Every structure is written in C-alpha cells, then in structure tokens.
Amino acid sequence: MTVDDRFTQSFQERQQNRPLEPRSEIITGPVSDWATDFSHAEPEWAADPYPIQDELRQRCPIAHTERFGGAWLPTRYEDVAAIAYDTERFSSRAIIVSNVRPPLELAPVGGTPPISSDPPFHHDARKLLLPAFTKTAVSRQEQVTREFCHSLIDSFEGQDVVDAARDYAQHIPMRVIADMLGFPPEDGPQFREFVENALEGINSPPEERILRVEKLFDYLLTQIRDHVDNPRDDLTTYLINAELYGQKLEPNHVAGTMALLLIAGIDTTWSAIGASLWHLAKTPADRERLVAEPALLPTAMEELLRAYGPVTMARLVKEDMHWNGVDMKADDWILLSFPAANRDPEQFDRADEVVIDRQVNRHAAFGLGIHRCVGSHLARMELRVALEVWLERIPNFGLADPAAVTWATGQVRGPRTLPLRIG
Template identity: 80%
Template sequence: MGVDDRFVRDFGQDDGEEPGGTRNEIITGPVSDWATDFSHLEPEWAADPYPIMEDLRGRCPIAHTGRFGGGWLPTRYADVAAIAYDTERFSSRSIIMSNFRPPRELAPVGSTPPISSDPPFHHDARRLLLPAFTKSAVAKREEAARAMCHSLIDDLRGQEVVDAARDYAQHIPRRVIADMLGFPQEDGPRFRRFIENVLEGVNLPAEERTARMDELFDYLLVQIRAHLDQPRDDLTTYLINAELYGRKLESSHVAGTMALLLIAGIDTTWSAIGASLWHLARTPADRERLVAEPGLLPTAMEEFLRAYAPVTMARLVKEDMSWNGVDMRADDWVLLSFPAGNRDPGQFERAGEVVIDREVNRHAAFGLGIHRCVGSHLARMELRVALEVWLERIPEFTLADPAAVTWSTGQVRGPRTLPVRVTSP
C-alpha cells in the first residue's frame, strides 16, 4: 500500500520554494517588538505568553511578523473567531506555521484530513471520524483510562518528588490513542519524538526535518501494513476500510488522518492535564477546594481549559486583501491563538484570573468553526479522569521548584517538566 508525499509537504517539507518562504531561513531569535516581529517559538513566549498577548491586545490587536515568510497574530476573541469561521478567505491546507507553504493544489483535501481540509471536502472527511468520538464511544474507554491513571500513580510510590508531566500527564493520552489506533503500547517513547519533531522542530534545516518526518511516515506505513495483514477492531482498520464517494480512502488520506490523531490526540491532552496540575500545585486554595468539593471538578476543568488552552492553529490567506485594518497578502500565515482569545477581557469577565467556579464559560480551547476539535469528548474524559484520580490519590502536592518547570514551544503549549513534591500516593 503506497502513500504519496503530500503529508510531508503539509508540514513544510516540499523540496521547492513556496511563495512567502525561503528554505532554511532562520525564524527564531530575539524579538525586537512583538507587534511587528512576533515569534511563538521564543523561550519567553513558551514560559509565559499571556503578558505578551495582553500588551498586544491593548496596542496592536493584530500583530505582524516578517518571519515565516510573513504572518499575523490576532489577539482579540472576536478576530480569532471571525477568521476561524471564514473559510472563504482563509485556507486550512497547512495548520503548522513554518517557512514553507504546501502547494495550493493540496486544497481542499489537504494532507492531514480533516484538519487540513477546506470545504466542501472537509465536511465529509470529518464525518468519517465522528462515530469513534461520540460521548457514548468515549464513555466505553473511561474504565480503562481510570485504571491506567491508578497504575501510573502506583508506579510513583515512595517518591517524594515526581514529574507530573513526564511520569503522569503524557502517558494518559499516549496510551489511550495507541489503543484506539491499535498501535503497540511499547512504542510510546517514539510517539513523543514524533510530536516534538512535528510541532517543535519547525526551525530545523529542511533536510533534517524531512528525515524526521520520514521516520513518522515510515512508522505509519508499518502499522497500516500490519493492519492489512491482520485486520482488527480499531480505528486504523476502520480507516483502511472506510469509503468516501463510493470508493476506499486514498492511502495518503489514511496515513494523514492517522498522523493527525497520533500527534494532536496526544500532545493537546498531555498539555491540558499538565497545565491543570501545574495550576493546582501552585494554587493551594484551588487544590484544597477541589479535594473538598470533587463535584466542582467538571466546572473547574473547563476553566483550566479556558485559562491554559494549549492549542494555536494556523491558516493561510487565500488572496490579497484588507482585513480589519491590516493588509494581508496571499499565502500570509494567520495564527489563530485560541489562548489569546480565551484571555480577552472583552469576552470574559476577570479574563486574566482562574476562577474555578466560573459558571458561564464559552471558551475556545477546542477551536471554533468547522475545525472545532472532533475529539473534544475524548479529551474532556481524559482530563477529568486524570484529575479525579490524581486528587484522590495525591491530595497534597506543591511545586518542588517553580524554576524547574519547562513548557513546550510552538503551537501546542504545555508543561514538559513539572516536578512536584507529593504526599505518599
């Protein structure tokens, strides 16, 4: 079963130059002015982007950069929402901002459908995935997820300081997604490497990035072939057998969707769980209240998603235009910062605070518009179960060293090291 190279190109690995980008151009380095030279790959953005967002929202709500071949960063909720819903003027054919643009010919299918698909194809590609992510389908996975969380905490026994990101948060979605796709659980460390290559390695030289992406693609081909030889009841076999418009999916569609589920399905939830635990470790009043009032957790969880939304998505401008006072060029990037929108005081009261009993909370952590996260029910279940089990087993924990906490760079932000001092689990 062959797979073409469209997935690789979607992540900026085309061998030719594309409009607005230059191969091997360095896109990181000190920012001169966040309003005119922003870069979400800088360490200060990873460490704490919210003051930067707040400053931009007040003086330059749609920031610009010449990096990445040119791009824009709206910071108001209304602007983020308007672009997310506007599929006529903004394309989703690439959702990772880098030096390279995939060819326009990839639209409307894109290389990682449905997230990289434009209408009308997007609707049909998304519909294929819906049965696997309904509330009822997700509910069937909760018991196993809960047992897994308990097992992970069992493994922490006797340790005074544990890394809540490395030893707990990352394993939960990793194991759930591996089970859904029918991938070997022992391949978990490889999944982390794939995630880092795709989302945090956009400034690597093109040749090195291509080699790293080939590693992911080769892995997916091995899994596809194994499922062709031995079909089983999982999402990979489902995709192999699925039909669209009266014929089976293109091999690139199957591999691209598998890559999307593997990368996005793990990293976003890992980040959300880690950020929630980070908040509780540094905010004793909220931690103590949730331990005393476990029924408040679903509400608090939505507030963690709002305040620490992990995901930023990219779009590409389709044609030259003036949009809300700025002149956008065809193939300019636009970063849809859902974290910035979720901190907009024009949309939320006390937007900069974490209010764990916030009752009205229409946040955009799972995106807006046609690309709203298809796996939101699964992510919510994993986050809720992860926090329930942790708070049940480890009700007292604090940051062991606030300076030792590190955050991922790029378009998915979450703790990567999170040392916490715990009571005996």
C-alpha cells in the same frame, strides 16, 4: 494491486514529491518588538505568553512578523472567531506555522485531513471520524483509562518528587490513542518524538523537517501493513476500509488522518493535564477546594481549559486583501491563538483570573468554526479522569521547584517538565 501495494506505492510517491516547499530562511533570535517581529518559537513566549498577548490586544491587536515568510497574530476574540469561521478567505491546508508551506495543489484535502481540509471536502472527511468520538464511544474508554492512571500513580511509591508531565500527563493520551489506533503501547517514546518533531521543530531546516515527516509516515506504513495482514476492531482498520464518494480512502488520506490523531490526540491532552496540575500545585486554595468538593471538578476543568488552553492553530491567507485594518498577502500565515481569545476581557469577566466555579464559560480551547476539535469528548474524559485519580490519590502536592518547570514551544503549549512534591 493489493491493499498493501497501494499504500506502499502511495508512500513512495509521497516521498518523491515531498509536498513541502521552503519560503523563508530560518529566523530565530530575540524579538525586537512583539507587534512587528513576534515569534511563538522563542523561550519567553513558551514561558508565559499571556502578558505578551494582553499587551498586544491593547496596542496592536493584529500583530505581524516577517519571520516564517510572513505571519499575522490576532489577539482579540472577535478577530480570532472571524478568521476561524471564514473559509472563503482563509485556507486550512497548513495548520502549523513554520518555514515551509504545503503547495496549493494539496487543497482541499491537505496533508492531515480533516483538520487540513477546506470545504466542501472537509465536511465529509470529518463526518467519517464522528462515530469514534461520540460521548457513548468515549465512555467505553473511561474505565481502562482510570485503571491506567492508577497504575501510573502506583509507580510513584517511595518517591517524594515526581515529574507530573513526564511520568503522568504524557502517558495517558499516549495509551488512549495507541489503543484506539491499535498501535503497540510500548511505542510511546516514538510518539513523543513524532510530536516534538511536528510541533516544536518548526525552525529546523526545511530538508530536516521533511525527513522527520517521512520518519513518521514510514512508521504509519508499518502499522497499516500490520493491520492489512491482521485486521482488528480499531480506528486504523476502520480507516483502511472506509469509503468516501463510493471509493476507498486514498492512502495519503488514511495516513494523514492517523498522523493527526496520533500527534494532536497526544500533545493537546498531555499539555492540558500538565497545565491543570501545575495550576493546582501552585494554587493551594483551588486544590483544597477541589479535594473537598469533587463535584466541582467538571466546572473547574472548563475554567482550566479556558485559562490554559494549549492549542493555537494556523490558517493561510488565500489572496491579497485588506482585512480589519491590515494588508495581508496570499500565503501569509495567520496564527489563530485560541489562548489569546480565551483571555480577552471583552469576552470574559475577570479574564486574567482562574475562577474555578465560573458558570458562564464559552471558551475556545477546542477551537471555533468548522475545525472545532472532533475529539473534544475524548479530551475532556482524559482530563477529568486524570485529575480525579490524581486528586483522590495525591490530595496534597505542590511545586518542588517553580524554576524547574519548562514549557513546550510552538503551537501546543504545556509543561514538559513539572517536578511536584508529593511526599
């Protein structure tokens, strides 16, 4: 059997097996009480989740909902950290809360290793990726990323108002990840569709979600076939040829990791860049200080990540248990809100303020525990370069219409429309 045949057969089996099973009906609509009926898929959460999280932290630090078949929302740093580090009682085989759950037999690998993997498999799957995301490897991407940022700003010539989310932030990680995986850069619009399907369509009918997943994996199979026929020095060829335990990676492992890098690698950084520009646009004092003191940017960047960290992950409860005062059932979701942890006043002084020269800042924007973001060096480089180039080229900017700013719903939160006045 050729490599191409092996991948084709595996993808056909994947579609026949459809490894997603419904557990609950679609539940949407206004929240009656955030402590007992929360939903991160509602517009008011997307618009501003922080007051909700702050109120819950005081009143009901581990909230519950029957939506999505049952889910819990811890809001204290210590609870979020405890769950993130506890791989004995909480599984990572599904990290996006929705109305479907992958079956138990997918563990310990999961659909998108290593983020969906449990120990001991997780350690070895993660180790495979580390060489591509070291500081040294990432540094080789910096110059081309900087040039691309300049080219995006060049395209703004003659415009007084630009959408910094649509026309700047989203394109930077799309280009970087496409280059790393060896995908055509012109496929960017498809990448956006894949991201939105995976992360924002969580209340879509289960069959519709399955079809969207299949569309993504069909695209990945096309890219894999091209790389089999035309090997080159990129992450896709590396994964196709990589070995684990003396054997080539299973096709679903290769495709799942590619899906992870494509979706998580784009949306998280897109959101972080957009949120940072939003803050600087509405906070002239911080913007002016960074323009005057560019050396402060790395410190300010960490604070922007703390204050507006985009990523919330999920876990599944392994067995019925009583945990920190609540009764959790097997296969209940845990919505692991790193943004809530980052604003816990027990962990951070002036937790609800953005202090761009904050010196002690052990934030959780890149996660905690064994699943801490493998691409954190890459994300930091993209965010830093994107802000450096913007502030150099457009030192004076502000919100064109604060009411026109919209935010993504779901577990990765960032601006989706961000009109800024630059002229």
